[in-house]
Amino acid sequence: GMGLTGFDNGKQTYQTLSMDNMGTGMMAGEGTYDPGKKQLTDQGRFTDPMVGQRGYRGVVTLIDDDHYRYEMYAADQNGKEFRMMEILYTRIN
Known part of the structure; x- marks a missing residue:
């Protein structure tokens, strides 16, 4: 996959x-960034593809200058949030 992240100065929010x-x-x-x-x-x-439109919450955690983690969460049929995906990134020099 491929992703883009940018900051919207008008809204003062990050866009992904x-x-x-x-x-x-x-x-x-x-x-937003904390x-x-x-x-x-x-x-x-x-x-x-299995259920149609659904919401998600994504979290990028900066671990250090060379590593970060992406986690994606969604709700199940009962509304309980679960982690759908985790990706660990490492900078290659």
């Missing part, structure tokens, strides 16, 4: 856009 080869749609979100936690959290909606 991602796509991958698991579907034909793009996923867009909006969020410098104390070193986390960018965004929320948005995407089309799940």
Whole structure:
């Protein structure tokens, strides 16, 4: 997959856009950065091929200068949030 993250000066929020080869749609979100936690959290909606439209919450945690983690959460049929995905990134020099 591929993702883009940018800061919207007008809204004072971060904007995210991602796509991958698991579907034909793009996923867009909006969020904020917490410098104390070193986390960018965004929320948005995407089309799940199994259930249709659903909301998500994404969390990017900056671990150090060379590592960060992305976690994606969604709610199950009963409304309980669960982690759908976790990706650990490492900078390659």
